Amino acid sequence: MAESAPLVSIVVCNYNYEGYIAKAIESALAQNYPRIELIIVDDGSTDGSRDVIESYRDRAEIIFKENEGQISAYNAALDIIKGEFVFFLDSDDRLLPNAATEVVAAFNSNLAAAKVHFRLRLIDSTGTPTGGTIPTHLASGPVSQIMLRQQCLYQSAPGSGNAYKVSVLRKLAPLPLDNQDKHGADFFAIYGCSLLGEVATAGNGAPLGEYRVHRKEDQQSFVLGNAAKRTNESERLKRRYARFQTWITYRLPNQVDLPADIFEFSIEKQDYARGLFNTNSYLEGFANGSKLLPRLAKSILKRPSTATMKLGLLVWAIFILVAPRSVGLPIARFVCNPASRGQ
Helix, strand or coil, rough: CCCCCEEEEEEEEECCCCHHHHHHHHHCCCCCCCCCEEEEEEEEECCCCHHHCCCHHHHEEEEEEEECCCHHHHHHHHCCCCCCCHHHHHHHEECCCCHHHHHHHHHHHHHHHHHHHCCCECCCCCCEEEEECCCCCCCCCCCCCHHHHCCCCCCCCHHHEEEEEEEHHHHHCCCCCCCCCCCHHHHHHHHHHHCCCCECCCCCCCCEEECCCCCCHHHHHHHHHHHHCCCCHHHHHHHHHHHHHHCCCCCCCCCCCCCCECCHHHHHHHHHHHHHHHHCCCHHHHHHHHHHHHHHHHHHHCCCHHHHHHHHHHHHHHHHHHCCEEEHHHEEEHHHHHHHHHH
């Protein structure tokens, strides 16, 4: 029985997470699925990560490389993966023991699936659950039509909450390197694979992994994760999407006609809230919000959701624009950042 099960590869990508890498590796080794290949890619860490990784030499394929970014790490792993399906696990996150089993079941239930994604439980820097999960909704089916026809990215789990069919991912490899933006490998994998097959969900809504929110202040911001350190996510999305267009045109010539512009509500809402509340006065915030509102409204209307949900989000956007800051701020944070909901 075990011999006939498809091999599942779990790639743990690490850079300077000495304090977390062992937990990520152990979560991969603790899978209750019978056939797991573990690959660890260290992207030039300067802390003690490599000593930790070396201790797993007898149970994993290990790649030590120079620091060239997340995309380079994904590409290095793709060169040696033997599995039929692959997870790319960030080294500060963890998989729950049934993740591989549930993902393989989802692939087997939908042979057209190029990618399977699942919810993640939010944990703090100590590994304690905060009470939240992400994302609130997972798209499924032929989701490429959301991007191609509605100019909107489909709703996906973040990087560690995805598994890919390796044969599909290799049709797109290598992922596009750029010296100005060495990260975002999950962006290219998540949306690239959806152009070559369907997307399925695993776990029946239950989390199959854990996503770490490192700092307490991240849970009080408008943005979850590393994006909290950046100021204009929508501009960054535009630049990354332009690279995506060039890459897909090269890898899939004459197969896909991507729209010229793309909207992503999760990013537009964060920039909108920042423009409103990261200011010195109500009037300054109101002026900023008034400029940002048209694009936010367009992202809401293009978003694949019910008319009731769209109306509710439009009301939310207008309310936090006009409400006193003491009232609008917690409501804005609640919608923008899932980590704040468990507080």
